[in-house]
Amino acid sequence: MSEKKLIVPRKLSGFMELPPYKQVVLDNMIDKIKGVYQKAGFMPLDTPVLEYSEILMAKSGGSIDKEVYHFKKGDTDICMRYDLTVPLARHVAMNANEITFPFKRYQIGKVFRGEKAQKGRFREFIQCDADIVGLDELPLVADAECLALVSKVFEALGLKTLNHISNRNVLFGYCDALGYSLITQDVLTVLDKIGKIGKENAVQELVNLGVKQEDCDKLISITLKSGNFGEVLADISSLCTSELYQKGISELKEVYSYLKAMGVDESGYILDIGIIRGQNYYTGTVFEAMVPDHPEFLTVCGGGRYDNLAGYYTDKKMPGVGLSIGLTRLFDLLDQSGMLPEFKLTNTTLHIIPMGETLLECLKLQSYFREEVACEVNYENRSFKSKMKEANRKQVPFILIVGENEVQSGLYSLKNMATGEQWQLSKEDCLAKIQESKNL
Amino acid sequence: MSEKKLIVPRKLSGFMELPPYKQVVLDNMIDKIKGVYQKAGFMPLDTPVLEYSEILMAKSGGSIDKEVYHFKKGDTDICMRYDLTVPLARHVAMNANEITFPFKRYQIGKVFRGEKAQKGRFREFIQCDADIVGLDELPLVADAECLALVSKVFEALGLKTLNHISNRNVLFGYCDALGYSLITQDVLTVLDKIGKIGKENAVQELVNLGVKQEDCDKLISITLKSGNFGEVLADISSLCTSELYQKGISELKEVYSYLKAMGVDESGYILDIGIIRGQNYYTGTVFEAMVPDHPEFLTVCGGGRYDNLAGYYTDKKMPGVGLSIGLTRLFDLLDQSGMLPEFKLTNTTLHIIPMGETLLECLKLQSYFREEVACEVNYENRSFKSKMKEANRKQVPFILIVGENEVQSGLYSLKNMATGEQWQLSKEDCLAKIQESKNL
Numbered sequence: 001m002s003e004k005k006l007i008v009p010r011k012l013s014g015f016m017e018l019p020p021y022k023q024v025v026l027d028n029m030i031d032k033i034k035g036v037y038q039k040a041g042f043m044p045l046d047t048p049v050l051e052y053s054e055i056l057m058a059k060s061g062g063s064i065d066k067e068v069y070h071f072k073k074g075d076t077d078i079c080m081r082y083d084l085t086v087p088l089a090r091h092v093a094m095n096a097n098e099i100t101f102p103f104k105r106y107q108i109g110k111v112f113r114g115e116k117a118q119k120g121r122f123r124e125f126i127q128c129d130a131d132i133v134g135l136d137e138l139p140l141v142a143d144a145e146c147l148a149l150v151s152k153v154f155e156a157l158g159l160k161t162l163n164h165i166s167n168r169n170v171l172f173g174y175c176d177a178l179g180y181s182l183i184t185q186d187v188l189t190v191l192d193k194i195g196k197i198g199k200e201n202a203v204q205e206l207v208n209l210g211v212k213q214e215d216c217d218k219l220i221s222i223t224l225k226s227g228n229f230g231e232v233l234a235d236i237s238s239l240c241t242s243e244l245y246q247k248g249i250s251e252l253k254e255v256y257s258y259l260k261a262m263g264v265d266e267s268g269y270i271l272d273i274g275i276i277r278g279q280n281y282y283t284g285t286v287f288e289a290m291v292p293d294h295p296e297f298l299t300v301c302g303g304g305r306y307d308n309l310a311g312y313y314t315d316k317k318m319p320g321v322g323l324s325i326g327l328t329r330l331f332d333l334l335d336q337s338g339m340l341p342e343f344k345l346t347n348t349t350l351h352i353i354p355m356g357e358t359l360l361e362c363l364k365l366q367s368y369f370r371e372e373v374a375c376e377v378n379y380e381n382r383s384f385k386s387k388m389k390e391a392n393r394k395q396v397p398f399i400l401i402v403g404e405n406e407v408q409s410g411l412y413s414l415k416n417m418a419t420g421e422q423w424q425l426s427k428e429d430c431l432a433k434i435q436e437s438k439n440l
Numbered sequence: 441m442s443e444k445k446l447i448v449p450r451k452l453s454g455f456m457e458l459p460p461y462k463q464v465v466l467d468n469m470i471d472k473i474k475g476v477y478q479k480a481g482f483m484p485l486d487t488p489v490l491e492y493s494e495i496l497m498a499k500s501g502g503s504i505d506k507e508v509y510h511f512k513k514g515d516t517d518i519c520m521r522y523d524l525t526v527p528l529a530r531h532v533a534m535n536a537n538e539i540t541f542p543f544k545r546y547q548i549g550k551v552f553r554g555e556k557a558q559k560g561r562f563r564e565f566i567q568c569d570a571d572i573v574g575l576d577e578l579p580l581v582a583d584a585e586c587l588a589l590v591s592k593v594f595e596a597l598g599l600k601t602l603n604h605i606s607n608r609n610v611l612f613g614y615c616d617a618l619g620y621s622l623i624t625q626d627v628l629t630v631l632d633k634i635g636k637i638g639k640e641n642a643v644q645e646l647v648n649l650g651v652k653q654e655d656c657d658k659l660i661s662i663t664l665k666s667g668n669f670g671e672v673l674a675d676i677s678s679l680c681t682s683e684l685y686q687k688g689i690s691e692l693k694e695v696y697s698y699l700k701a702m703g704v705d706e707s708g709y710i711l712d713i714g715i716i717r718g719q720n721y722y723t724g725t726v727f728e729a730m731v732p733d734h735p736e737f738l739t740v741c742g743g744g745r746y747d748n749l750a751g752y753y754t755d756k757k758m759p760g761v762g763l764s765i766g767l768t769r770l771f772d773l774l775d776q777s778g779m780l781p782e783f784k785l786t787n788t789t790l791h792i793i794p795m796g797e798t799l800l801e802c803l804k805l806q807s808y809f810r811e812e813v814a815c816e817v818n819y820e821n822r823s824f825k826s827k828m829k830e831a832n833r834k835q836v837p838f839i840l841i842v843g844e845n846e847v848q849s850g851l852y853s854l855k856n857m858a859t860g861e862q863w864q865l866s867k868e869d870c871l872a873k874i875q876e877s878k879n880l
């Protein structure tokens with residue numbers, strides 16, 4: 001073994017791995033999101049990380065997307081999931097007969113995309129999804145449910161966001177009415193990237209598609225309609241009489257009435273016709289939540305309505321609406337911007353420090369305290385001073401010093417590390433002191 | 441689209457996917473395990489699912505184990521993790537300078553093994569690991585910590601287990617003293633599988649290795665020593681004078697004294713010299729917890745002490761001790777045996793059922809109740825009767841019926857579905873009724 005060559009320990013780039021004191025914060029965020037989803041009646045689903053390639057690649061007719069992790073095991077063609085929506089579609093199609101619709105499920109799990117590594121992009125990241133799937137039909141109030149959930153989730157996370165809401169039928173209908181129904185999807189793709197490529201380039205691309213100059217102006221001008229939901233809605237509701245456009249308007253009106261009934265704070269959402277969302281499976285409501293104080297965060301949550309979720313797998317019509325939060329990226333942005341709550345180096349409430357030959361007594365005490373609070377005996381072979389220093393550095397709230405005198409008297413030295421207060425108390429009174437302070 | 445060929449929705453075999461009402465139970469088990477780990481001062485770590493093959497395959501010198509999922513992405517050789525211990529070793533070696541030792545971490549996550557599919561075997565399964573890693577040295581009290589944790593975890597899960605504990609040095613020392621030090625590992629491998637292959641075959645294999653017949657009997661007889669920790673320890677402590685053997689005995693004695701000090705219930709563990717554990721990285725304490733009422737469950741939790749965790753990646757000596765629960769398999773066994781708590785088809789406490797044109801009012805009420813309890817408006821386009829039937833089937837504890845009269849009077853019909861009681865109350869009183877019943 002002495003001649004053994006060491007392997008340099010390293011991890012793949014683009015894969016987040018947090019030190020435990022940061023992982024605690026991420027886990028807390030997950031718990032909060034889960035709590036909001038659960039209170040709204042969503043139930044958990046956990047689909048496998050691996051799926052048949054044929055299933056995950058249904059939309060591209062089986063050809064494997066470059067960024068998908070893909071391999072063969074024996075004769076089986078396997079992909080790692082790249083989102084949680086396709087596995088949901090597969091699940092509901094597979095279990096349609098057992099499921100009670102509407103099916104409200106949340107899934108919080110890792111997805112994988114072997115994209116080019118770059119700052120702020122992750123190849124493995126946690127998505128926190130909540131979707132409502134109906135059979136044959138799904139009332140628009142479900143869309144409002146999801147929008148309300150977006151507000152609730154970020155409220156729980158303590159993050160001020162603004163949810164930009166639209167309805168695809170508005171732009172689709174407008175585009176159709178201008179006479180471009182054959183290239184609507186292409187036109188929308190260009191409009192979707194105005195922010196990235198700029199207005200001039202967008203116009204050029206539209207012209208290349210065959211859009212008249214004057215129509216370019218109209219199209220761009222309607223995508224800029226954005227602001228207070230009720231006001232923008234009033235502003236644009238008579239802009240176009242096409243049936244599809246008016247369907248979009250009336251859906252927006254209905255959703256808005258639900259949001260108001262639910263008491264969703266109007267400072268948290270706007271109507272923004274420029275919201276298109278790339279994926280062409282969205283068919284109605286679409287939304288993207290951003291952080292107004294940090295526009296560089298871009299979209300922290302997005303989603304919308306899709307009229308036929310599982311169309312690749314079943315003839316049953318399953319309309320759905322959902323939201324997705326890219327948590328790994330959001331956590332990273334918050335961390336980079338110093339916006340995370342203060343890190344605690346330990347979750348332990350009480351450190352017990354043995355002095356002299358009192359380890360067994362300390363273990364007894366540990367069992368006693370652990371019934372109520374997180375507690376550890378500091379049993380390492382180090383000096384008392386260095387143990388106190390460590391407790392200080394880790395900001396352990398309380399320490400209990402157990403020497404031989406303490407064992408004999410049954411009175412232990414408890415120290416509140418934040419205030420410096422110190423007492424000689426029975427274990428019962430020590431516990432009472434600790435719990436009293438936790439309830440403050 | 442009408443000519444579209446459907447893809448049959450299916451998932452890979454050997455991958456568990458639970459309906460949400462069962463997933464709730466699994467998630468609850470995870471939360472309980474997490475709670476026990478946290479109270480004992482363990483902090484969470486979440487390593488990536490993917491690692492460099494070179495890292496994961498260090499112990500086999502880079503050659504890829506058949507059962508490991510493995511692929512290339514561009515030029516990079518990648519494996520899916522098959523356990524959580526190797527990634528832990530990589531993590532501590534990589535971050536040794538930032539970590540405060542002893543490093544107590546838990547990790548609950550999926551691991552992947554492309555084994556032959558068979559009943560009760562999973563290719564993707566959740567492991568729940570807790571390990572304590574020291575730098576240079578790690579006191580034996582850490583071993584006792586992990587053993588106590590095993591008891592606590594299964595107590596929290598409500599599962600009666602018996603933890604079979606041993607120390608590898610006992611059998612190693614015994615084997616050495618008999619003169620088989622050159623083939624100790626092989627001898628132990630045979631002894632480890634007596635249960636599977638039977639005593640006769642084991643003797644034959646031992647003889648084939650060069651073990652004398654009389655020594656076979658001695659070896660087999662010591663592996664059968666099993667029972668009350670103190671009694672077996674007294675029985676075997678003078679059986680052999682070899683230094684290694686006596687090291688094992690004295691470690692067992694020390695660990696036992698800690699377990700007693702911690703108050704770990706002695707009906708939950710025994711000394712069982714036959715416990716060897718396959719992996720050759722264990723160097724001291726080893727243990728396997730079983731379910732006495734269900735021996736067919738085999739080992740539901742195992743672990744032990746390894747004196748050099750990260751030896752492939754660093755010259756630093758990092759002794760560790762830990763435990764691992766294969767949760768997916770355990771859940772499946774409990775499910776098959778009808779030992780899981782009763783499934784609840786919903787987590788929702790209150791269903792609000794609109795009658796007539798009261799949807800907006802119902803959404804207001806939903807927001808009000810959701811501040812305190814999980815609540816949903818049943819907004820589907822179905823008859824009142826079918827909604828009541830659904831609430832009944834799902835065992836929703838309470839329903840609130842909101843017709844136009846109720847909206848006008850501000851008094852709503854609340855029904856306790858279990859008792860059949862029904863009241864006409866203000867929303868505040870409804871909430872009080874619900875909370876009162878939850879506290880029963």
